[in-house]
Amino acid sequence: MIQDILITKLNIIKSDDGSVFHGIKSTDIGFEKFGETYFSFINRGAFKGWKKHTKMTMNLIVPIGEIRFNFIDLREDSQTFNERMEINLSVNNYVRLTVPSSIWFGFKGLADQNMLVNIASIPHDPKEVSEENKMELEFN
């Protein structure tokens, strides 16, 4: 585990007409403030990363498919400095990941159709995102 990343189990309300999947409420642990919600599809085998936000807290949910997330903590003042974390999110592990700013992350599509929802604390702003495509970090 990495310090300050939260994993929160979410409910699925089953119905014959189509199930309802919980996301996040304003009263939930991990909710800070609302900036933007967007949907990021990622194809099987594709990898998006590495990125690091300097301001945004992310709340990540995977209601379709399966996505592997990798995190690395390079915050020098962190109790988990230099530690890594890997977790697969899917309907079978239906949780919300709350990720504070300053954590490096990347994610990979594992199923035929994969959708990530980010409920972010601030609107997208390219100026607060660091990207490092050639980061020497390898995950499978």
Add this chain to the structure above:
Amino acid sequence: MIQDILITKLNIIKSDDGSVFHGIKSTDIGFEKFGETYFSFINRGAFKGWKKHTKMTMNLIVPIGEIRFNFIDLREDSQTFNERMEINLSVNNYVRLTVPSSIWFGFKGLADQNMLVNIASIPHDPKEVSEENKMELEFN
């Protein structure tokens, strides 16, 4: 059209690794405040409705499949009292519907897999929802 329902065109940022679909920002027209985000799947041919919220403003988005929405305005002080509205949301008509409280609505799944996202102004509260399964309103 029904008074106070907004239709806002949304962007899709295409990528070979998987596209990014916009949802809503805190600075967007139609955003009031954040209460809850949830995901409602609806099977092909299934219908969910009729419902009416007394407090919630809904922001409805369909990033997967195709869903037909029907609305009816029974607000006696509305300029569009007694009017109906039907609209299909899908990737091919990728818009956000902002629906104020007090509008009756129902929706039907049209594709094999259909997902509705609601970014709601208040958390779910069964006490502020009216339901009328036998409402004498027929849409196809």
